[in-house]
Amino acid sequence: MTDFTIDCEDRWQVYHRLRELDIDCACQGFIPLKVMLQTPSEVLQLWSIVRRVSAPRNTLVADLKRNWRVPYEG
Numbered sequence: 574m575t576d577f578t579i580d581c582e583d584r585w586q587v588y589h590r591l592r593e594l595d596i597d598c599a600c601q602g603f604i605p606l607k608v609m610l611q612t613p614s615e616v617l618q619l620w621s622i623v624r625r626v627s628a629p630r631n632t633l634v635a636d637l638k639r640n641w642r643v644p645y646e647g
Contacts, residue, residue, distance in 0.1 A: 579606040583626040590622050 579587060584606040591598045596618065597609040610616050625633070 579608065579623065581623075581627065583623075586626050587619075587622050591619070594618055 581587075584600055588598055588600040588606050591608060594615075596615050597611075598607060600606045608619055610619060
């Protein structure tokens with residue numbers, strides 16, 4: 574298990590999304606979000622959520638456009 578602390582203005586949004594995904598976390602007013610990560614999948618989900626709320630809009634749009642161009646080989 575790995576502890577990961579987030580201290581940002583978007584911590585409540587991150588907290589609620591993590592709870593939806595059943596990832597163990599705690600958040601209180603004026604205290605950083607604490608996330609208890611247990612699997613590589615949870616680490617990736619946390620990274621994705623934090624990036625979504627903190628990356629500039631133009632970065633997210635560019636990523637989305639690039640992903641739409643990648644051919645699917647399923």
